[in-house]
Amino acid sequence: MDLTPVLSLSQVSKAFGAVRAVREVSLDLYPGEVHALAGENGAGKSTLVKILSGVHRPDTGRILLDGEPVEFAGPADAQQAGVAVIYQEPTLFPDLSVMENIFMGRQPRSRFGIDRRAMREAASALFTRLGVRLDPDQPARGLSIADQQLVEIAKALSRQARVLVMDEPTAALSGNEVARLFGVAKTLREQGCALLFISHRLEEMFELCTRVTTLRDGGHVATDLIADITPDDLVRRMVGRELDALFPKQETDAGEVALKVGRLTREGVFTDVSFEVRRGEIVALAGLVGAGRSEVARAIFGIDRWDAGSVEVGGRRLRPASPTAAMAAGLALVPEDRRQQGLVMDLSIERNIGLAGPAAVRRGPLVSRAAERSRAADWAVRLRLKYARLADPVDVLSGGNQQKVVLAKWLARGPSVLIVDEPTRGIDVGTKAEVHRLLSELAGSGVAVLMISSELPEVLGMADRVLVMHEGRLVAELPRAQATEETVMAAATGRSAA
Amino acid sequence: MRLEPARRWESLILVLLVGVCVWASLGVDGFANASNVSFLLLDTTEIALMALTMTLIVVAAEIDLSVASTLGLSCAVLGRLWNAGLPIELIMPICLLVGAACGAVNGFLVTRLGLPSLAVTIGTLALFRGLAYVILGDQAVADLPPAYTGLATASIGPLPLTTVLVAVLAAVAAVVLHATGVGRAIFALGSNEEAAFFAGVRVKRIKFWLFVACGVMAALASLVYTFRYASARADNGTGLELAVVAAVLLGGVSIFGGRGTLAGVLMAVLLLGVVRNALILADVANEVLNFVTGLLLVASVLAPNLGAVRRRRTPSPVEGNSAP
Numbered sequence: 001m002d003l004t005p006v007l008s009l010s011q012v013s014k015a016f017g018a019v020r021a022v023r024e025v026s027l028d029l030y031p032g033e034v035h036a037l038a039g040e041n042g043a044g045k046s047t048l049v050k051i052l053s054g055v056h057r058p059d060t061g062r063i064l065l066d067g068e069p070v071e072f073a074g075p076a077d078a079q080q081a082g083v084a085v086i087y088q089e090p091t092l093f094p095d096l097s098v099m100e101n102i103f104m105g106r107q108p109r110s111r112f113g114i115d116r117r118a119m120r121e122a123a124s125a126l127f128t129r130l131g132v133r134l135d136p137d138q139p140a141r142g143l144s145i146a147d148q149q150l151v152e153i154a155k156a157l158s159r160q161a162r163v164l165v166m167d168e169p170t171a172a173l174s175g176n177e178v179a180r181l182f183g184v185a186k187t188l189r190e191q192g193c194a195l196l197f198i199s200h201r202l203e204e205m206f207e208l209c210t211r212v213t214t215l216r217d218g219g220h221v222a223t224d225l226i227a228d229i230t231p232d233d234l235v236r237r238m239v240g241r242e243l244d245a246l247f248p249k250q251e252t253d254a255g256e257v258a259l260k261v262g263r264l265t266r267e268g269v270f271t272d273v274s275f276e277v278r279r280g281e282i283v284a285l286a287g288l289v290g291a292g293r294s295e296v297a298r299a300i301f302g303i304d305r306w307d308a309g310s311v312e313v314g315g316r317r318l319r320p321a322s323p324t325a326a327m328a329a330g331l332a333l334v335p336e337d338r339r340q341q342g343l344v345m346d347l348s349i350e351r352n353i354g355l356a357g358p359a360a361v362r363r364g365p366l367v368s369r370a371a372e373r374s375r376a377a378d379w380a381v382r383l384r385l386k387y388a389r390l391a392d393p394v395d396v397l398s399g400g401n402q403q404k405v406v407l408a409k410w411l412a413r414g415p416s417v418l419i420v421d422e423p424t425r426g427i428d429v430g431t432k433a434e435v436h437r438l439l440s441e442l443a444g445s446g447v448a449v450l451m452i453s454s455e456l457p458e459v460l461g462m463a464d465r466v467l468v469m470h471e472g473r474l475v476a477e478l479p480r481a482q483a484t485e486e487t488v489m490a491a492a493t494g495r496s497a498a
Numbered sequence: 499m500r501l502e503p504a505r506r507w508e509s510l511i512l513v514l515l516v517g518v519c520v521w522a523s524l525g526v527d528g529f530a531n532a533s534n535v536s537f538l539l540l541d542t543t544e545i546a547l548m549a550l551t552m553t554l555i556v557v558a559a560e561i562d563l564s565v566a567s568t569l570g571l572s573c574a575v576l577g578r579l580w581n582a583g584l585p586i587e588l589i590m591p592i593c594l595l596v597g598a599a600c601g602a603v604n605g606f607l608v609t610r611l612g613l614p615s616l617a618v619t620i621g622t623l624a625l626f627r628g629l630a631y632v633i634l635g636d637q638a639v640a641d642l643p644p645a646y647t648g649l650a651t652a653s654i655g656p657l658p659l660t661t662v663l664v665a666v667l668a669a670v671a672a673v674v675l676h677a678t679g680v681g682r683a684i685f686a687l688g689s690n691e692e693a694a695f696f697a698g699v700r701v702k703r704i705k706f707w708l709f710v711a712c713g714v715m716a717a718l719a720s721l722v723y724t725f726r727y728a729s730a731r732a733d734n735g736t737g738l739e740l741a742v743v744a745a746v747l748l749g750g751v752s753i754f755g756g757r758g759t760l761a762g763v764l765m766a767v768l769l770l771g772v773v774r775n776a777l778i779l780a781d782v783a784n785e786v787l788n789f790v791t792g793l794l795l796v797a798s799v800l801a802p803n804l805g806a807v808r809r810r811r812t813p814s815p816v817e818g819n820s821a822p
Binding site for chain 1: 677697
């Protein structure tokens, strides 16, 4: 490429106290390329994004715009220079319409104030340019995350953005939505934008990107042409060591039935769902986002009410709509939304681990602080948690370590049935392998595991059996031998499976 | 040494408390003697009692503004029943039940109907006070049994008996909040109700009983109040909720829930009491007293949040999970 990069980072470093978050990293973004930024959690990706977007100023090194050194004193400067960031979960004004969100603060004006017609036309033109259909007059409240991201992208375009940074945009999207986003990304690439794409899903990088820069521990490891490397190469660059096989499910003999769900129905959400999970088994619940998988899990655990059917744990029927009853019966749920449902972010690591089971650390009616701490420390070691102090709020941990805290909270209770909802979403490859090994060990020790996952490789690698949901119904049950990408996807999209 | 934010705030309140005491001892006539200290402690009894349960409820991210009206209603019931000739030993438990009922009304509206406690308890603030006037009108019942009015003002040395009551109940509240599973659950649900629910915390049940406890405590405070002034009136304790909430927030409890300690609140109760007492002794007008209480209230809400704003500007060194 003999072009000048639109935006370059040259040997930038940034430290927070003693932590050197980014060390002498260089990155060139050329017009018309989609550049992937790879690295585990804590590798420095977010810090780099914040430097690009003007949130942080680098301690050393330079930022070059069209080859000329610039300084971003704040996000406004970066925006002015044409850098826009699309976050995983955009923050729109929910009560304003789509077009008002796009043109916030820069509304087209006529003599009588805001020119809504011009604004509507401009918004439509932007959507046409992106090749998507969205109603400019629709309020932002109620838009899916995918649509909200498109609004953010349109907003960026309306500001003549030339560099678009996408920070894990696909983490919360379904398959179709990812495909549409990739369509938009490719359109932008052809129109000469430079895109920086961050994702934990390797296959996405290989599908969309032309080059990839890998960070590890804040340092620059390599920048490769995607065509020159394999996913295994990339994983090696990210973790700096060989990983075991990613999905190490051990073969186990299934024991007696631990969880039995009979014709469970919640009106308008899921219908007639029946299945069993045996001790020692890992059963995956696959399907597209919105198929009703998480909702089934929530109902089983008593978060939501069910309208008909039954749930039995270890042969005993469960009282509906009571998490306490579910827990007493031996159920545990690692929920989908770690930050909102899995953890109390302000509370300390030890308090979070103790939250589901103060019983084990009680002395009479009182909680023993020493027992609470030693139990938390014990689980932190067993799950190889990386932390500074157990009294630190969980907020300071990386995503993967936060997930370990959620797991510790439940494992400390010694559950007989463990339901995990997207257990490895948004966590780095290294921790992901650890979570997989852990689930496998748990099954090996006789726990019945029900795993909801949107990642097919994870489903296929881990599960003894695969249940597939489509539009609120269980449409297929595939033993390990018959579960392939084709059979699962066929069932999940409503084409008959077998 | 680096202190936890909560400890730092408590230390600040302690320093302020000591500072104000030193200043008042040196500069205000009549402050530093046993009878004034005794009166000062006695005078903070009702606020201290109600601040105990208010602490728990604010940590749980709710609020009860109806406590002073519950106190008034309980006073009115006491006066009416005393006039009707019931024995005081029977009236007192009835008053506590009235308090429990008031708390249950708040708790029901908040937990079962899902209404915000701020709105609910502003409503019941007016409702309970109105009911108090319906029951007792504007008469004052003053011929209360001397055995009890004497007890309410009795003291052991300079230490009022009611302060012993406060100390015992404060110890109970502190243990509940800081050393039991329920206390752990209160912090968790005050910080993130959804995550607490997902961890099996009985969110609604705990909140309901916290409101009931608030009501009972207000009724207990009403007994102390009535006997102390030897006067049961429907307007007893009007406006006290402001002082209670001020003490709780000044004591470092976050108005957003999930943070706070009982020790901090007790020191804040004392601080407010000392400031008030010293200003009265210094002949400062009542309007100024309210101004000072209001100022401390605003400062106590503002100060921790200024800290939060500063923290937000200095980003955490650990890379988060790509959250914006």
